[in-house]
Amino acid sequence: MNQAELNQRYAIGNHVQFKEIAAGMIVAEVANQHALANIALQGAHIATFQPRGEEPVIWLSPLAKFVPGKSIRGGVPICWPWFGPHKSDSKLPGHGYARTVPWEVLETMALSDGSTFLRFGLVESDATGAQWPHSSSVQLEVTVGKSLRVELVTVNTGTAAFELGEALHTYFQISDVAKMTIRGLENCAYLDKVQDFARFTQKDGIVIESEVDRVYINTAADCVIEDKGMKRAIRIAKQGSMSTVVWNPWTEKADKMGDFGEDGHRGMVCVESGNALENVVVLAPGETHKLVAVYSVEKL
Template sequence: MLFPQLEELNRQFGVEHQLSFVDGPGGLPVAAIRNTHAHATVALYGGHVLSYQPHDQAPVLWSSAQSFYEVGKPMRGGVPVCWPWFGPHPTDTYKPSHGFARTSIWSVLETVVVANEATRIRLGLRDTNETQTLWPHVFELEITITVGASLEIELCVRNTGTTTFSYSGALHSYFTVSHISHITIHGLEATTYIDQLDSGQRKVQDGPIAISHEIDKVYLATDATCRIDDSELQRHIHIVKTGSQSTVVWNP
C-alpha cells in the first residue's frame, strides 16, 4: 500500500490557514486541521479521526499510548471506522476484527471551508482485489468529517454492483474523560441492552449509566441523543446520530 506524496496532497487539497497534510504518528500522513473553533487530525490510513480539541478545552477524543501507528495494524483511539462488519466476522474468525476499512488507505476526495468557518474533508474507499478476498462485493465508501464548534462525521455506503449486500459498521469513538468515577451517561434510560460480559443476557437500563468497572453493552433500537457528563472536567459531550439503531457503551 502506497500513500500519495504530501507535496501533491497539499497542492491539490491544502486549505490555506486551515488544513495541511503532514507526517503524523509513525510517519502516517494526516490532515492537520486548525480553524477558529478547534484543531483536529485525520489519518488517511483508516479514514481515521485521530484527535479533536476545541480551543481552550481538554481533548474530546482519547488515544492509547500503546497504539500502533503502522500499516497493517489498527490504531487504538480517536474514531476508528469499523466496516463492513463490527466485531468478529460472523462466519470466519480468521478475517480481521471490525472489517478492513480501518486498515485501508483512503483517498482524499474533497476539502472545503463551509458555513461558520468550519473545515470539511471527504475521504473515499473503493473495493480492490484485496478487499474482495475478504468481502466479495463492489462498493464505494465515503467518510465526511467536519471540524467546527462540534465534530461531525458522516459515513456513506454505495453499492456499485448489481447484487445486494448486507453490512454492519460503527464509528468506534473513544472519548476523553477525567475518570470513570466522575462521569454519568444520559439518554439510554429504560433501553434494552445486550450485556456482552454476562453471556449476552438482555437487560434494561435503570437510570443514567454510571461506570465503576469494565463494561461492554450494546443498547438496542436507539436513536436518542446521548450525553456524557464529566463533573471533574465540567463539561458535557453530546452524541447525536442518525441512521444507526444501536449504541455501544464500552470502556478500554
C-alpha cells in the same frame, strides 16, 4: 498521493496541511477558528478533536501506534462492513478492515462559518475484495467546527442486496471514569458481551465500575456523557443508527492490550453510534445508507 502532492492539491492555507508523522502514515492536520483536529489517511481515522478553549473531546492513547496495517488506539475507528467478529469466517479481522486500510482524500473545503469539510474514500484492492465480495463504495465526510460531524456513507453499487454492520467506535476523553455518567439510554434493552450476550434493560444512567461492553439496540436517542470532573457534558447526536455501544475494557484487559498507558482506561469511554447485531442494515442495489454522528460540548 504523497505528502507533497496532497498539499499541492488539497491543502487550505494553514487550515489544512498534510504531514507524514511516521513511515507510510500521513495525517491531515486541521486548524481553524473553531477547533483543531488530526485525521490519519489510514482508516480515515479521526485521531483528535479539540474545540478552541476546551479540553480534547476525543481521546487518543499516549501509546497509540501509527503503523501501516495496524489499528490506532483511540480516536474514531471506523468499524465497516461488519461489527464484531465476521459472521462466518473467524479469520477475518474483528470490526472489518476499513480502519486499517488506505483511504484517499476526495475533497477539502473551507466553509463560510469557519468550519472545515473533508471527504475521504476507501481505496479498494484485491485484499479488500477478498474480504468483502460485494460491489459497494464507502466515503467518510468530516466537518470540523465548534462540533465534530462525522458521516459514513455506504452505497450498494451492485445488483444484489447485502447486509451491513458498522459503527463509529469513538473514544471520548473524560476526567475520570468514576466521575462520569452516560445519559440517554434509560429503559433501553442491551446485550451484554461481558455476560455472553445476556439481555438486560438499562434502568438509570450508566455508571462504570468494572469492564463494560454492551450493545444497546433499537435506539436512535442522543447520548450525553456528564463529566463532573471537567464540569462539561459531551453530547452524541446521531442519525441512521439504531445501536449504541458502550465500552470500557477496565484494568485487566487494558493492561493486556499494551497500548492504553497506565490507568489509560480511566480517562476514556467509548460511546459508539452504529448498526450492529439485531440492527444490521440490509442495503438494496443502488441504495445509499448514511450513518451520522455529531459530537458537541455543553456546560454542566
